[in-house]
Amino acid sequence: MTPRPSVLVFPIDMPQSVAFAHTARQLGFSVVVASSEPVDPGLYSEYTIAVLPYVTAPDFDSALAALLEQHQADRVFAPHPAIWWHLNALCQKADFPARFRVCNESPYEMDWQAYGTSYQWAEASLASRPLLPFAPSSALPLATYAGLHRAYNLIPGQSDNTKLFALTQIARQIGPGDVVEIGSLYGKSAFALTWLAHFHHVGSVICVDPWEIASIRNQGEQAHLINAAVASRDWQQVFLGFAASLAMFDNVNYVRQPSEDAATAYRQAASDGWICSDEFGSTPVQGSIALLHIDGNHRYEAVMRDLETWLPFVQDGGWVLLDDYVWAFGDGPQRAGDELLARRAVKTAFVAADTLFVQL
Template identity: 40%
Template sequence: MVSFVAGQTLLVFPVDVDSVTPIVRTAAMLGVRVVAASSVTPLRPVDGCDECIYLPYISDDGFDEALRRAMRAHNVTQLVTMHVGVWAHFARLAETDGEVRAAFRGTHPVQQQWQVFAPSLSWARRQQADDIATGLTVPGGHVAPPLSVAEYASLHRGFHRTYGQCDVAKLEALCAILRVTPPGEMVELGVFFGRSAYALARLAHAHGVGSTICVDSWGRASITDQGAAAGVLNVAQSAYNQEHVFEEFLALASEVPSMSYIRQEAVDAVLAYRDAARHGVLTVPELREVAVSGAIALLHVDANHRYDQVRRDVEAWEPLVRPGGWIVFDDYDWTFGDGPKRVGDELLATGRFERAFVWSDSLFMRKRGS
């Protein structure tokens, strides 16, 4: 991997390889001057780059000297490539050229890719060997077999590719409980980009549990504050384009079978969900039609965290959670307020739940069987 220091100059060649884009963005964000080089003409401006220059192909006899001139002319302190052939050429050149050796950064591009993927594979192997789900079932209850290592690795990689605050500890909990979840819909209240919804949808589809319905207004409803302690979060909600978030969510949802959405506030979306259940399907313009039974197997509560808002959402949706199904309160332990904790504790006090535990920052509750 490559580290950056503000004020230095990075030369990226060839900039035409799209795997350098994250490097360019990170360097620019950290105050590094970025010079993009290409052998393809005409040269085109590149987002995040301060200047674009021409360098011949590495097969050209004049490449090495052209590289040295460019490095001196632009005061280059770091030299990066994600092209395997160019990397090999730079590595050979660095053996005899002190200027190149001092500036050349990064391991082989294939090794860099492995460094990105290896944590997902390691996590997948641990997850596949984990037997937590067995301890979560009721006597005589069914425990679905774990997914394959490849499936867990894919889930982990896709989860981390999606922006969001849901952490890997919660992902592990979802992997466990989806193995002991009865048939029905996954319903998530409060979705954002869809990181946790993606995990639910992948797991529910793989285990044959049911469709995943994502409920969020994505800016179509007026923003309601989440309480005095959450003031910094209330302000933050107006700092980004909700339509952009929704568009990225749609792209994510299109990757996963049986994943759809209701674009309304949580309390209002109940009617749309009930209507879909009457018809047996939920239809939206951008995604495939998904089956809806009207029985919720897992309700993930992650919308407005103010106490009265959480209580209102739960009162609307909890009656639809089937016996043996789960309710998950996100941010049960929350720095900015106690709405999820108060509502979760009130629900526990009803005696309608046979099992409850806290994992990561969330409360997991299983409804008593019939």
Template identity: 55%
Template sequence: MFTTKVFFVRGKSILVFPINISESAAFAKTARELGVRVVSATSETILADEKNAGIVSLPYITDPDFNRSFFELLAEQGIDSVFSPHPGVWAHLQSLAKGGVSPVAFSVCNEPPLDTNWLRYGAAYQWARLCADEWGLASSVAAALSPTRYANLHFGYNQIPGQNDDVKLLLLAHIVRSAPTGDVVEIGSLYGRSAFALAWLAKFHAIGAVVCVDPWDAVSIKDQGDEATLLNRQAYDVDWEKIFSGFIASMSGFDNVNYIRQPSSDAHEAYMRGVATGGICSDEFGKTRVCGEISILHIDGNHKYDDVRLDVDTWVPSVKHGGWVLVDDYLWAFGDGPRRAGNEILQEYAVETAFVAGDTLCIQLR
């Protein structure tokens, strides 16, 4: 994800104005973490609560008294740099900094906001152009979507926290085009970054329902193998309820999604019950119809070999002919569980094609 390009000027203090814009709050937090003294200001009404403690009031830039109040604040607080993501405010402050009218020397440390804003959209369109490449896919696959559609996918995907990168997104965009209709099942969703991509692609290619399987708890992820000690230690430091709430927010724009909040081995029973009873139900998403034949299986749960192997044994038999099994972190720095289990799929199942893209093993079953 692109963020505002900033030139930190080591000196006295930095003013963030107006603070009541999301980019301002994020910048102020990062600056403080870097040890920079931050002064926050706004022209809006300041509520007297803890959240707004220490926020300084400045007139609107259209107020005749703004320049005087602004210069006084610079002098009183020892400010020599200003950050502003508001285009109008940025332009006015830049004119003051460059116009020789300020009695206090200061600089505007970020680039023009409108230019910065475009970086995210520009990156999305640049990525979208890659989706037109056929990747050597058969002529029978579904047609690529429009660049504007793919740009929308890229933009939304990169708003969600997660470790999957643009290479993984490109992979999913191509895989879906050669996938049969059926259910899309993801084991291990966290905040929903890859789930968002799968749901988006399944919607626009009319693949089927998306089922996210994740217990969202420490118990199921506390032991990912001896080589993953660093990751294992973090399992109990995570607020899993917050992550689950983040997942719900990430996915609530879709009507083709549901989840099973259970370990993978238990979730398969719930999945098959949903097939028999007409759908998987949850308070957040209501009822989602599933067919019991998996088009795409994305395995990204516990990476310990025994757990990945259990995911394979439990779920791969439900993948239909021509369907895809994607083993995430096949190339993993913290162990060989996904690689061993992935290799065993290649040995034990009839395979139409298989390849590795990024760190993901992609297997299309015959």
């Protein structure tokens, strides 16, 4: 039997190392993790744990060679700049007793990668042809869009960067009012809406989601793969992720109820002027929706029910967004969106990514 390829991760006590070790294990590598500092074995129980001297110690090179030989590791992941520099030079020495290569680029390049990608997106967004002919609010600074892109893409979810670009465009068109999202999961699109509402002085974002399976167990016959997958999800974990994703904002809150029940809670919050939660404290509510984002149960009847429930709150000139208008697992959002376009007076409508954007 051919032995599994081995990789050494050193030092393990860095976030990049932990992420790499996890991925390497999933890819079938035998992973050896090492540190020069004491580590908690319980954190790395899935790996072989080793100790190496500090890279500045006289016996570091010999200890490294012995460790590589012992575990037949021919590659090393090293995200620490000084360690990477030393190992990168060491692996090129013909007289070093263990043959290996450093399998990551310079840590300085690694550190910049995510920021560089985000700045490229931000530059492209600012240079792109506007989706709408007139924007009463100015574009935000380049660094602000780059920061939005980077943080947005750290949150789990299917919302892509094309949709994010569209959100940055319509955020410049939105007047004062509440932003209400039906279906938030980990809060990826909610994060973008909250960020943009903050910088464009729109108003509060209210996320409506029961974070439980009953409301989305059945999303239609064509969505049988989706229906089967959601049964294994830990919804309390998803809610905790949502709370952490939005924790830095003071203009967001949530209603943890099904959509129809949440409308009653929203109406009461508008009467009170506030909505409160343990996670976000008190958040002002106007009772007039400037943007409604529907991304709950995608079954046709459920999408129509969300529209019927929440459209009365949407102000003239307000926006309605139907997520997954283009969807591989059914046509519920598309049918509901087409009915909305046929029945209501519409100022603007377009599709970006998979979402229908409608300005009433």
